[in-house]
Amino acid sequence: MKVSVIGAGNVGATCADAIAFRRIASEVVLLDIKEGFAEGKALDMMQTATLNGFNTRIVGTTNDYSKTANSDVVVITSGIPRKPGMTREELIGINAGIVKSVTQSVLEHSPEAIIVVVSNPMDTMTYLALKSSGLPKNRVIGMGGILDSSRFKCYLSMALEAPANDIQGMVIGGHGDTTMIPLTRLASYQGTPISQTLNAETLNQVAADTMVGGKTLTGLLGTSAWYAPGAAVATLVDSVINDQKRLYPCSVYLEGEYGQSDICIGVPVILGKNGWEKVVDVNLNDSEKDLFEKSAAAVRNMNSVIAEMTA
Numbered sequence: 001m002k003v004s005v006i007g008a009g010n011v012g013a014t015c016a017d018a019i020a021f022r023r024i025a026s027e028v029v030l031l032d033i034k035e036g037f038a039e040g041k042a043l044d045m046m047q048t049a050t051l052n053g054f055n056t057r058i059v060g061t062t063n064d065y066s067k068t069a070n071s072d073v074v075v076i077t078s079g080i081p082r083k084p085g086m087t088r089e090e091l092i093g094i095n096a097g098i099v100k101s102v103t104q105s106v107l108e109h110s111p112e113a114i115i116v117v118v119s120n121p122m123d124t125m126t127y128l129a130l131k132s133s134g135l136p137k138n139r140v141i142g143m144g145g146i147l148d149s150s151r152f153k154c155y156l157s158m159a160l161e162a163p164a165n166d167i168q169g170m171v172i173g174g175h176g177d178t179t180m181i182p183l184t185r186l187a188s189y190q191g192t193p194i195s196q197t198l199n200a201e202t203l204n205q206v207a208a209d210t211m212v213g214g215k216t217l218t219g220l221l222g223t224s225a226w227y228a229p230g231a232a233v234a235t236l237v238d239s240v241i242n243d244q245k246r247l248y249p250c251s252v253y254l255e256g257e258y259g260q261s262d263i264c265i266g267v268p269v270i271l272g273k274n275g276w277e278k279v280v281d282v283n284l285n286d287s288e289k290d291l292f293e294k295s296a297a298a299v300r301n302m303n304s305v306i307a308e309m310t311a
Contacts, residue, residue, distance in 0.1 A: 001025045001241045004068035004110070006102050007077035008032035008060065010223070011118060013041045014230025015075060015237075020045060020056035024238045027057045029068050038062060069109040073237050076129065078102050079119040092305055095119050096128055103129045114240055114275045117142045117251075118233060120224075122175040124302040126251045127264040138275040141240075142251025144175025145266035147232040149249055151213035152182045155206045156189075159198055166190050170282070172249050172266045173295035177215050180266070181291045182207040186282065239271035252276045259289070260296050263303070 003025040005012045009032075016030045032038040042060030049055065061067040068074065079095035099119050106113060115135065117126040126142030133140070148171035157164035168188045173181035184203045187194040195203065209216070217225040239246040249268050254260045257279045258267055269276040284292060 002027045002071045003073045003237055004029040004071040005075045006031050008038035008041045010226030011229045012077040014226045015233040017045050018231050018234035019237060020054050020058055021052050023054050024241055030060045033063050035062050065105045065109050068106055071110040071113045073240055074106045074110060074113045075116045075233055076102050077118040092121055096306055099125045099128055100132045103133050107133055115140045116236060121302055123251045123264050123299045124306060127303055128306055130253055137253040141276050142264055143233055143236055144251055145171055145249030146236055147229050148180050150228055150232060152210040155209045156187060159202055159206050160189060162189055170249050173292055174265055174299045177212050179295040179298045180211050182210045243273040245270050245272045250276060263296055263299060265296055265299050
């Protein structure tokens with residue numbers, strides 16, 4: 001199986017490295033516009049093969065999309081990263097043109113590929129990739145919810161002083177500081193509702209920390225995070241490539257599900273060989289439905305900027 005990663009920056013390179021390390025695909029192509037950059041990253045990773053025990057072939061290329069031909073999955077990380085003080089929304093003007101061009105280029109060589117969008121603002125970029133490509137809706141997936149849920153479980157584990165892998169938790173809605181919805185009511189620790197252990201004040205703080213999880217790291221690092229985003233992409237790709245049918249929140253195109261249509265936004269989906277295969281209804285309560293409505297409205301507001309740019 002072949003996976004191409006467009007953009008060899010921190011997130012793209014970490015994603016490629018995680019896919020190789022976890023032996024998810026037999027070949028990974030890393031493409032970047034900067035001369036020699038992807039080639040150097042790929043060679044560096046290949047020199048870890050005997051140390052990390054993988055046989056994945058990693059190829060780097062400078063803007064040669066023919067090297068990505070016949071990819072099963074293409075991951076788009078291209079675009080400028082978020083800098084301190086910059087919102088995901090402020091990235092839209094620059095990254096929209098990049099994502100649209102990249103989508104068209106990869107599909108010329110891999111018309112059957114499943115597209116995974118990482119570029120921010122992620123929900124709007126996913127919508128743009130879908131609309132500009134004309135692909136079936138199940139073949140375009142935005143990654144954000146998997147990353148946000150991982151951060152949510154990390155903060156829950158710290159509050160509980162328990163292993164993160166023993167915790168179940170999910171974040172839906174838009175992939176933005178004010179639009180994501182950590183579902184604290186449904187979070188559990190080894191089958192026990194976390195609300196039975198943590199008080200409302202602590203749960204609210206966990207949710208607040210989750211929502212600014214990316215912003216917090218940007219402030220500390222001076223740029224967007226990469227370890228967790230790269231691992232989140234690899235996890236999504238693994239479920240698709242190996243037809244695992246795992247349940248993850250992802251940004252997908254809705255046609256009536258959760259009361260929304262003509263929008264890409266984070267909801268729980270089953271991921272398999274056909275891309276996202278089913279939206280799962282987790283039966284939101286009235287308060288959660290209200291938050292989801294507000295999140296969708298904010299995402300639509302960003303989408304309107306795309307509409308104005310392409311009008």
